[in-house]
Amino acid sequence: MGNFNTPLTILGRSTKQKISKHIQDLKSTLDQVDLTDTYRILHPKSTEYTFFSVPYGRYSNIYYIIGNKTFLSKCKRIEII
Numbered sequence: 001m002g003n004f005n006t007p008l009t010i011l012g013r014s015t016k017q018k019i020s021k022h023i024q025d026l027k028s029t030l031d032q033v034d035l036t037d038t039y040r041i042l043h044p045k046s047t048e049y050t051f052f053s054v055p056y057g058r059y060s061n062i063y064y065i066i067g068n069k070t071f072l073s074k075c076k077r078i079e080i081i
Contacts, residue, residue, distance in 0.1 A: 012061040
């Protein structure tokens with residue numbers, strides 16, 4: 001589990017901003033080393049957020065449970081509390 005301080009998907013933010021090149025690069029790197037956002041796989045349409053930016057008035061999901069894709073078969077439940 002970790003904090004990337006950036007939403008990895010459009011669902012990870014309250015406003016529909018474009019995904020930047022830096023985020024695309026991070027996602028590509030995660031894919032190359034066979035890692036994935038386990039929470040997003042188990043909750044593909046969830047819009048729960050873990051961070052609120054007061055200056056911008058935006059909610060974001062910036063905390064992730066990143067794991068090897070083979071780890072998914074061992075996961076029964078993941079939730080944001």
